[in-house]
Amino acid sequence: MHETGRIFAVDLFCGAGGLTYGLEAAGISVKLGVDIDPNCAHPIEANSGAKFLQADVASLDHIEVGKALSGGGFTLLAGCAPCQPFSTYSRAAKQKHGEKAGNGRNEDWRLVEHFGNLIQKVQPDLVTMENVPPLAQQDIFKVFLDKLEGYWIDWKVIECHSIGLPQTRKRLVLVASKLGPITIPEFDLPRKTVRSVIGDLPALIAGEQDPNDMLHKASRLSGINLERIRYSLPGGTWRDWPEHLRASCHTKESGATYPSVYGRMAWDSPAPTITTQCFGYGNGRFGHPKQDRAISLREAAMLQGFPRNYSFIPAGESVSFSKVGRLIGNAVPVTLGAVIGDFLKQHVLVYEHASRRLLTE
Template identity: 80%
Template sequence: MRNTEKILAVDLFCGAGGLTYGLESSGISVTLGVDIDPNCAHAIEANSNARFLQADVASLDVAEVKKALSGGDFTLLAGCAPCQPFSTYSRAAKQRHGVGAGDGRSEDWRLAEHFGNVIREVQPDIVTMENVPPLAQQDVFKTFLEKLEGYWVDWKVIECNSIGLPQTRKRLVLVASKLGPIEIPDFDLPQKTVQDTIGGLPKIVAGGGDPNDKLHKASRLSALNMRRIRSSIPGGTWRDWPEELLSSCHTKETGATYPSVYGRMEWDSPAPTITTQCFGYGNGRFGHPEQDRAISLREAAMLQGFPRDYSFLPDGEPVSFAKVGRLIGNAVPVTLGEVIGRFIRQHVTEYSQLRTVEQRAG
């Protein structure tokens, strides 16, 4: 593939920079990352060439976006509008606009609508959006598609393990282009496992960490949870424990529907979906496959596709599990960003080649 076409991109709702880093890895130049959360600034500017802008996309000055997209051959507007009912972005936006937490879920989906408004004003050559699959069933998704008038559009739900991410995570991916018809292919890339991804990291203990990497740090375990994890087998459930280790919720009918809570990952399989609470052993199947602890923050980041040396915090800032866990769990997986970026580059190259042939013929 020729690399002569310069694609400039802006990443809205950029978070910790997973999409930005992935797009840059594919050869796309991300010039600006926008997010309402100031904690994202370091991750964006320390790991990419993008400038960070703290702003609410609902009231974003589109002149900033247009300026950031000027000077390239093609323009790309990318983003993942947070749609969790209680996401940090959603809570902050609600507070800013005077919307209370009791106003229901509908307001949380409107961030995608704000994304659509920016697209309509900026009119980039290409758009990509990554989101949770349930968005496709919401009215706001239909509204978003209506704002893409004049674009060729395609979208599908992608199983991330099919693109080489060591994680069972499904994401809705949309692409839209003014250049010509665009269709997301069926991906079938070599699959990776937990062992492939984190098997080489130094051993640590619960409550301890690696002195050479402050993010390779594991949360503490109570004496009871230490006994539980020692009774857990990779891929098993709390049903494998002796009865004295069960809690009251496990014996209730409602608890029986959550077998993966307090589970260990398996070396030879992908990880479960990495969440903002993935550093807690009791929050899902987040136990290390063989060490008696939950996965570390670094391991969680690597399972999200981030490189081992990705910086989430400035030097000297103490590690907060809640803060870094939220940045990691809410991130667009880097691998997904890179795959989308390569696909967009291929689309642009094919368009450029076709345009050259037509110009010569004319």
């Protein structure tokens, strides 16, 4: 018998725990977070009720997953297979080296297939997968869907700003259920801006770290980049700079197509998509709207929906921009996890209500 409304979950490719934390906020009990990266152990176990398992999903024992999901609740297998193979950067890199960026069968996307294999073996009541929109055009997506035989399925691309995340981030979300038909609704939740999320954090200068929050740390700026950011307007481009500050790449035809590089965010708009390199002023529109610096790691995390006190590294450990930036940029936004969790909870309640009604008729 299932415990009324209770959902037990395993989060594959859990990363820093954005999906886990969001699902738990919706009332779903995440029992296990699985990732090959040992750096994910602390954020998962310090911020959620889940245990962390360092493992490669490709060789993960489905019996271990099944044990984690036992206990009388409905079962959910969730995850976001690493999406770098389908990113714009990755496709461009392949083309540069003469490789095909299309649908060829290679190791890049094998983790999506391994996820599907685990679903077939574990047979959870519910499945959710989050990934980049270009996945839908890949052959592997059809392979994945074929592995969901016996499930009702729906998927759509969600603009994250429409669910209350202060980011212009689009994500493909898939849900599947053995309980009954399932349809992802249209979302139009209150919009958030950069100001509404990070506007009250203490001011920093480039290279400074808040003594009360080690993650509120801004990267250093070279002399020329400090001069550049002082000429940068919120929401503007490098075209706002004097000629002598423009980089040589900006004078090339290819450089003209990247206007947001070295840009500032705008206070009253959403942030751009937060990436693993979001702490660097030259890596995108990651300049602070007002202060002459790139956004801090804490600001990046909050723009991903993480609460202000979320712990990414153990107390006393020095803050590495590359390590923490990777954890933050690769995370499923917490807000998206919470919305998916709320939706799945409602789906289970509708199913239970319908089942009780049939029993009493």
